[in-house]
Amino acid sequence: MIFSLIPSISIKDSLLVRLGLAMGTIVFLSFISMVLSTSIADNSLGKANAINSAGSLRMMSYRLLSYAESGAPNAQIAHASTEFQIRLDALESFVVSRAADYSELPSRFAHVHNTWEEQIAPTLLKLHGKPDAATVEKLERVVPAFVDQINDVVFLIEQDLEQKIALLRSLQIALLAMTVAVCLVTMWMMKNQVVRPLKDLLLAASRVRDKDFSAQVMHTDQDELGQLGVTFNMMVSEIATTYDNQNRLIAERTQELTDSNRSLELMYQSALQLSDKNITPSMLKDLLDVIETELGLNAGTVCISEHGVYPAHRLTTNLVQNDLEKLCGERGCESCFTKSQTPAASSGADGQKMIFVPIRNAGSIAGVMPFKVNTSEPLPDWKIRVLEAIGNNLSMALSKMQHQEERHRIAVLEERSVIARELHDSIAQSLSYLRIQVARLEKKQLTPDAQDEIITELKTGLGSAYKELRELISAFRLKIDERGFQTALIETTEEFSRRCNLHIDCRNDLPPTLLSANEEIHVLRIIREALANIEKHAHASEVNISASISEHQVVTIQVSDNGIGIGDNKSPENHYGLIIMEDRAQSLDGTITIRNGAQGGTEVLLTFIPEKSGTDH
Secondary structure, three states: OOHHHOOOOOOOOOHHHHHHHHHHHHHHHHHHHHHHHHHHHHHHOOHHHHHHHHHHHHHHHHHHHHHHHHOOOHHHHHHHHHHHHHHHHHHHHHHHHHOOOOOOHHHHHHHHHHHHHHHHHHHHHOOOOOOOHHHHHHHHHHHHHHHHHHHHHHHHHHHHHHHHHHHHHHHHHHHHHHHHHHHHHHHHHHHHHHHHHHHHHHHHHHHHHOOOOOOOOOOOOOOHHHHHHHHHHHHHHHHHHHHHHHHHHHHHHHHHHHHHHHHHHHHHHHHHHHOOOOOOHHHHHHHHHHHHHHHOEEEEEEEEEEOOOOOOEEEEEOOOHHHHHHHHHHHHHHHHHHHOOOOOOEEOOOOOEEEEEEEEEEOOEEEEEEEEEOOOOOOOHHHHHHHHHHHHHHHHHHHHHHHHHHHHHHHHHHHHHHHHHHHHHHHHHHHHHHHHHHHHHOOOOOOHHHHHHHHHHHHHHHHHHHHHHHHHHHHHOOOOOOOOHHHHHHHHHHHHHHHHOOEEEEEEOOOOOOOOHHHHHHHHHHHHHHHHHHHHHHOOOEEEEEEEEOOOOOEEEEEEEOOOOOOOOOOOOOOOHHHHHHHHHHHOOOEEEEEEOOOOOEEEEEEEOOHHHOOOO
């Protein structure tokens, strides 16, 4: 996205093109310098040899003059003349070919050549080995002038060589100056268009690395680094926008997590407070205080209605009397309960915003929690959800309390039924039997022996009934407190061991939380009834009690003794303990077996499946 916004860089604005031109100019100047140096050096090549050749021509000129004066043979003079001609022609060819257009060398050399061919060479040919004074005199006059001409040629060659060397020096200096100038311009361009923008870019990048997104690159020309600066500035702007958005999102998520944490904390506190068995007005008032503080609400109240009967019952409130009169007078209970079906803040006739939190139906109980809202803005969704969750928690707590009350009433009724049944099965039966004996006494025709027999039976029956009554009182006083079934079982065995002088070995392998409270009471009373029967009838000295559970969650209670045994399975006359034990076993949906032990004595075996085992009966 960023790079699509960057314009194309023209050739004239390209930094690479500028640097390429600078480097190309330096290379071109260097190449020109090398070409000129090579050319001038090549042109100067052989000039020294030409000077030497010209010097040898001067020497040979004087030698020819000496041959003429001395009368040397014609062959010698001819050979020397030929050699002179060859050297002169070679020197002329070299000088003329290397001379510039503006040089005087060709014309001067033409004079030398003409002097040689027209004056000196013909004169030498006239000698024929006989020196002539006039010819020699002429040669003596012409040769020095000829040598002077050769000297002029030598001077011109030297002058031409020096000019070319001077020209080469000037060109080298000029090219060096131009190269230095181009280098200086290139260095200036590198500093201002490369080094400084790069330094600025690195400084801006360092600031961005330190999360300073206000950093901007100043070099924004049309060259490459300028476009890089433009791109960098755009990128930093987008990063700053992204960073701000990210911080905003993080702040929003943090606020959401904070709100969630507050809501969870508030729901936890409310659930902790409502977990109490008894929901009291003071506890509800504390709950209202917590809700108002944590959610920023004004005063509220808690009202419940049973079976939809109005006016509702107000459990607790933080509203002042004035607000209560306005709320109940203007809206009424039915209006509050109706508005709680859709919990959202609404305004009353006085402009006061309120929210009505429902307490869902908990059995026969339903309720509402109206709260005054401080702000005119809508309540956040998370606050409404928290209020609904607290309303549901309160609903479940009221339902739990109602169920506990019902279970308590049912337990009281069951206990009364058990007491009535046991009184009927034991004391009532004994009293009925005694009543029959009293009716016999009322008959006057009884003999003294028969009367004594009846009186004895009455005493025995009264003693047995009194003992049954004490046992029942002791059993009805029995309770299992928070110490649990194990402690109650140990106390029972210690009581009978002390009272009956029995050695009782007790072993309990049941988990502490396996039996319900009702099951623990029934099991303990069956054990007490078995111990009471052992005390009355068994004549035993040792008793074993064991409680265990099988892999299939079947609880087995076994009570055995080393007494005389039970004989048949019928209950003794005027005693209904075995029937009561069977009734209790049926209450547990279990079975009880009373039999003689394999090694003597009596064995009571109770088996049942507890409610908490999760196994179908």
